[in-house]
Amino acid sequence: MAPSSTIPIGELSRLTGCNIETIRYYERIGILPVPVRYGRFRRYDSAGVRRLSFVRRARELGFPLDTVRTLLLLAEGGGQSCDQARQMAESQLADVIAKRADLDRMAAVLGDLVEACGAGDAGGCALLEALSD
Amino acid sequence: MAPSSTIPIGELSRLTGCNIETIRYYERIGILPVPVRYGRFRRYDSAGVRRLSFVRRARELGFPLDTVRTLLLLAEGGGQSCDQARQMAESQLADVIAKRADLDRMAAVLGDLVEACGAGDAGGCALLEALSD
C-alpha cells in the first residue's frame, strides 16, 4: 500500500503540467532522481513535485537542461550560489534577446514579402521573386 | 576535365555560406537535386547556386524545410502560385510573431530575476527562490 502522502506519476503530471513521458525522460537523464516505488509504480512526494516544478519554470525561461541541472544543484546547495545563478540568468537573457532580434528581422522581412505579394503585379509573384533574388 | 562553368561543392559552400555537410544533407533529403559529377566530384552550375541561395534565404526566414520544398516548386512552376506562397508566408509570420511574444515574456521574467538577484538580501538568492516558488 502506497502512503497517501505520495502520488503516482499521472498525478505528478497533472500537478506540474509536465507530460508523463517527459517525466520519465527527465529521470533517465538524471534531471529527476529515481523515485521510490511501490511495486512497479513510481511514487512522488512533495519534494518531487517541487523539484519538477522548478525544472518546468526554468525550462519555460528557456534554460537548457544542462543549465537546469546546475541551477538545481545551486538551489540545493544554498549559500555562495547567487553569483553563479545570476551569471547563468544573464547569459540566458542575452541569448533570448539575441533570438528575439533574429525574429524581429524575420518578421520585418516576412511582413514586407506578404505585402509585396498582396500588391501583386502581372509578371509573377513578388514574394517568390524576392526569395529567388 | 570539368567545364569552367561549374564549381565544386567547396566553392558552392563559400558562395552561399552553406556548410558542405548541409549541402550534402539537402541533397540526401531531396531539397537539392543530385548534381552532375566529374569523377567522384559534385559540380554545380549557376542554377544550382541559385537554388541553394533560395533555400538559404527561405531558411533565414525560418521556413521549415518541408515548406521550402513547396516554395521551390511554386517558384519553378510560376503562374497561379502567388496565393499559396503568400499563405505560407503569412503563416510563417504568425509563427515568428508568436515565438517573439514568448521570448518577450522570457526576457521580462529573466530581467526581473537578474535584478532581484542583484539586490541580494542576506537570506538566500532571490533568483533561485523565485524558481523554487
Added chain:
DNA sequence: CTTGCATCTGTAGTCGCTACAGATGGTAGG
C-alpha cells in the same frame, strides 16, 4: 616521396522531447 588539400561515403550524435508497441496489474461492470 611525402605532405596537404579537397572531396568522398556512411554513420552516429545533438537537443528536448514525443510516440509508439507490447506487457502488467488492478478495479468495475455484466
Added chain:
DNA sequence: CCTACCATCTGTAGCGACTACAGATGCAAG
C-alpha cells in the same frame, strides 16, 4: 468468473535540421 478499461511499465525509434566524425581517395606542390 470473464471481460473491459485504466494507469502504469519498459524499451526503442522518430522528429527537425543539422553537425561531426572516421576512414578512403586522388591530385598537385615542395
